[in-house]
Amino acid sequence: MTEIWTLLKLLRWATDFFSGKGIDSPRLNAELLLAHALKLDRVGLYMNYDRPLNAEELDLIRPLVKRRAQREPLQYLIGETEFWSLPFKVTPDVLIPRADTEILVEEALARAGENGRLLDVGCGSGAIVVSLASELPGWQLEGLDISPVALTIASENAMANGVAGQILFRNGDLAELPRESYDLIVSNPPYIAAAEWETLMPEVRCYEPRLALVAVDEGLVCYCQLAAQASERLNPGGWLLVEIGYQQGDAVREIFSAAGLQEIFLREDYAGQPRVVGGQRKK
Ligand SMILES: C[S@@+](CC[C@H](N)C(=O)[O-])C[C@H]1O[C@@H](n2cnc3c(N)ncnc32)[C@H](O)[C@@H]1O
The missing domain is CATH 1.10.8 (Helicase, Ruva Protein; domain 3)
Structure with missing residues (x-):
């Protein structure tokens, strides 16, 4: 039987x-x-x-x-995840958005007025820029990524969440940001040191894109590149806000300070770990 x-x-x-x-x-x-x-x-x-x-x-x-x-991640098997209470399509071409990254969205919203211009560097699935567009109807937003496949997914997510008209997606390298002026530049860049790779959970190490996670110079190179360009690409009083690894707070604050940014702050996540560093271009 x-x-x-x-x-x-x-x-x-x-x-x-x-x-x-x-x-x-x-x-x-x-x-x-x-x-x-x-x-x-x-x-x-x-x-x-x-x-x-x-x-x-x-x-x-x-x-x-x-x-x-x-150990294939549940979100890749299902093809979708939630971020900022919105649905996002995810495939193995993009990092699965993490709840901790919502802290970066909160910090951006705390500094956003009625209207302005924002750039999300390394937008991946579009989690940050799409969430911000849903909260900031008066803003023009841009998402930049080096991965063309990620940009296709980000565009689909913008469309599915009804904010496609507000966001321009650009293919490019964060080493050379668009020659434009922004009020806010936000980024959750790759920040894992190469030596840490083998210690990551199999779900991450075997399935998520290495390009989205690993950065040279102890994981700090993207912060250096972003901070070095911040003064030229931010309007006076504009902010650069980045997600960081929990051990990178002091190093990133120093990088921001050396680049001339002011009002530098560090925000912890809800587990009490350092999560976001921000700095402002002089007014
Ligand atoms: C940590 S993921 C963040 C994705 C998304 N913003 C999020 O928070 O879920 C980093 C993103 O940066 C992109 N990236 C990596 N190196 C880059 C570079 N040199 N220039 C632009 N984007 C880059 C990756 O393709 C990836 O989408």
Whole structure:
């Protein structure tokens, strides 16, 4: 007799399998993956615990469970994540936006008036610039990235979130920012030192784009390049705001100070780790 797999039985199997493979929050991962595969929300999942799954559904779900057990990130399997309460498409061509990066969005909003011009350097999926556009209808925004594929995804995310008309996406290298003047320049650049790469979780090391994560000079090169250009590219009184690694606060503050930026501050994230450094061009 063929074994009957109800939704609950499959959920328990996937949870145990994830647990054995060292996946964090195994039950949550199993629920989100099954809900995605069966096109249900999580409440729909609970309401259908006793439903037997057919062969087609099992054939769809089992390979996804195996891929997650091999540490492929849930967000890449689902193809979407949430940032600033907005949906973002993600593929392995872009970094999965992190909740901690919302601190950078908060700091930008705290300095944004009614209108102005903003550049997001290394925009990736567009998480920062799209979120800011959704909050700043009077602003002109730009997203710059060296990866053309990332820019395609960022444009799709701008479109899906109804802010495409406000954002210009540019392909380019942050070593040479556009010759324009901005009121705010924000960036979550690559900042992991090459030596740290091997210590990262398999989800990051084996699946996320290295180009989005690793930077030379102990992970500090992008901060040096951004700070060196800030005075020429910022309007007087404009701000450069960057996300940092938790051990980089002092180094980045020094880089900003040496570049002549003023009112330099460091903001911690909600876990109490240094997360954002900002500096202002003289008024
Ligand atoms: C840490 S990710 C940040 C992505 C997105 N802003 C976020 O916060 O989720 C860094 C981004 O910088 C881009 N990047 C890396 N080197 C660059 C360079 N030299 N010039 C411009 N962009 C670069 C990568 O392609 C990647 O999208």
